Amino acid sequence: MAEQQQSGENVSRHQEVGHKSLLQSDDLYQYILETSVYPREPESMKELREVTAKHPWNIMTTSADEGQFLNMLLKLINAKNTMEIGVYTGYSLLATALALPDDGKILAMDINRENYEIGLPIIEKAGLAHKIEFKEGPALPALDKMVEDKANHGAYDFIFVDADKDNYINYHKRLIDLVKIGGVIGYDNTLWNGSVVAPPDAPLRKYVRYYRDFVLELNKALAADPRIEICMLPVGDGITLCRRIS
Template identity: 75%
Template sequence: MTITNEDQQQIQIPGHKHLRHKSLLQSDALYQYILETSVYPREHESLKELRELTEKHPWNLLATPPDEGQLLRMLLKVINAKNTMEIGVYTGYSLLSTALALPSDGKILAMDISREYYELGLPVIEKAGVAHKIDFREGPALPLLDQLIKDEKNKGSFDFIFVDADKDNYLNYHNRVIELVKIGGMIAYDNTLWNGSVAAPSDAPLLDYIKYYRDFVIELNQALALDSRVEICQLPVGDGITLCRRII
């Protein structure tokens, strides 16, 4: 499903006024307060540069919002993450957030269907001095995940995995990355409130791409709620992020 320019311009939360950001907060002023009070003052200069660069791109709404990037950095430090994975990169704001949070010998296996957007942000990542932490793989993630699982040494070897890719494959990703993350490690799924549509009536008027992926997101949310292998916490940060801590 392709997101058109018209779709992007019209993205909105059903029943609420149009917002120019991914946050589900109904108040632009309150979201701006959060950014200016606790996010921007602590944002690394390289993250700011990459954020401003990405904002000029036609698909800027695909980027991880800065408050979510801040959350990811704190989580990574709290769990002392060292070996991580990211599925879905775009220009790399979440990737750079992760790289900055990891120790000097930390590693990120980063996957994206296309290298084009990643290369837009790569000069900023290189300038930040963290490109050596990133192993970027271009192409579909599922075959690579299957390849990783075949090697027993990869199972339970990742401290943290961030998934922000094609929503119709979220359950397929989950069924694979659950084997790759260690017990006590975390998986984070982005966009799990999907523009607020998960709580909208079935007959609500929705943009085509929102409607197309909504059922897949709902299916993931229901599956995670029933998955005894993980503890979960769904947060209304950005477009919704669900944190899963593997317990068995």
């Protein structure tokens, strides 16, 4: 009982701190950041992270450890042509741009250009803006047009989704055609504040409770999709990598 109580206190304290790691120990998460993330974080990413921290919606940003992970992953798979759905101020976008070769491209879509423009001066100062094509507006209509053109099928090495969770399934139905065989789709927030294992009567924040069922539906669908191999990682708020195999 005492261990359960201590565990509950750790979870509560973790939620109050506000970082996205699901580690039970805040000290351990801080150790990861201070030992391997912050010392290697590019100056431009540090600047954008600090600017974003002052924004009232800063909980939407990609965590620093996940940014480092994405940057490494893109280099490992030699990504060149990528897409990002859900940009916010552009921290994960910057991590991607830094990883791509000079002629690499990112199609970035978000319904809010104003947030993107918070990070844009930093991206420009880093000399990376030429890699990014930003499209403002809902992603689904744009994806539908892309899918209609067979030339776009299999055109993307990597796609990162960190947007409206209630549309993740709809995104997947379209993105599976746009990513190449052997390419990767990454879905962010697939552990959704740990709520995916919370009991039905758990005291969850309203937005967490609302989107939980959509995240659970996505996770079940990805696990059953024979066209992909998957790996769910407890990085940030959970990220599921999907490697297209057919």
